[in-house]
Amino acid sequence: MIPPSVGRETRALILQAALRIVRTYGFGGLTLGNLARAVGMSKSGLFAHFKSIEQVHLTSVTYIADVFRSEVILPALEEAEGLPQLEATITKWQDWADQSASSGGCPFIASFFEFDDRDGPVRDSLLAQELAWRAHLNQLVAATTETGVFREDLDSEKFVSEICGIYYSFHVSLRFLHSGSARAISQLEVEALLQRSLRSSEHSLNSRSPKL
């Protein structure tokens, strides 16, 4: 009999392989056949861990969201509340897409276009994760306003929509167009968005955020 810890380790290896596949081929490429090949298991071996491809997809969404949390959300929260946390979050988010050329891009982004016209539990789970992420961004914007740095009349929904657009455009420039200036241009866009959200010119972005 396989001890439970071995089962857990195998499951972790399967989910790591799933993340690599989704980064490169999207959820559409995460089939039982591709996953079995990637981990060197038979399909029936996979079935000992997951009952269906839908269960693989659902578990992968949660797993990828956990990795995102530990690589993007949590490290940025170590900065001071307000603008420093917001800036660190944006930088870590860009790093998440800007990994080595061979590792593929943001695992979630393709799914926003893959699943936009399909219903079902996988779409629901992806949607819940995206709404939670946008709520987190919204909260960081609100905290930056509360600390007196951003304008009180700042439209935070518009801010979040804009920062998401900057991120998507960055992803396309970097990974589809292979533009050498993708990160630099995206950085300028982020800087300009922050600049025009400031309460007044007394809050200079450069003095508050030497990293940008």
Added chain:
Amino acid sequence: MIPPSVGRETRALILQAALRIVRTYGFGGLTLGNLARAVGMSKSGLFAHFKSIEQVHLTSVTYIADVFRSEVILPALEEAEGLPQLEATITKWQDWADQSASSGGCPFIASFFEFDDRDGPVRDSLLAQELAWRAHLNQLVAATTETGVFREDLDSEKFVSEICGIYYSFHVSLRFLHSGSARAISQLEVEALLQRSLRSSEHSLNSRSPKL
């Protein structure tokens, strides 16, 4: 023997069906099986028109680009040169994504994420179309600068990156998040982008562009 005009009509029907499939499922969903079902033909019937799925994909990219040209690019060129053409182009582009709920979204957008880590002629063709589109946007921005409306020091590469980001974010809000305010927020973002690109406050956006 089938006269050539019948062949051309069938080919047009096949390509229209391909566009509908790509709008909903992306190029990943454009398989010979799906296409044959959509047009009510056998796979061997399809082979009379296209030798491979790759040829279907390549022909579809050109066909979709032609439709885009006739629905977005050309009508906007009927406006006056400069800002009116740029604004009309952006509006028609948003209409292109904002069709009836059942018709699917922008047929190209998913492919920027589907094909970002895959090489081959389909990616090359999609890339060529996207670069041509961005060159067109760039030209519209340059013309708006030349007519004295936009600032001479405007970074047109950054402008194009920003307007693409606004479009992608709009697409996600509209079709993935099903947000009721997607178009309104996107409109505000476009307006703000145009506003901050103006040469000076003497060019008020509202007086020049009553449509926004």
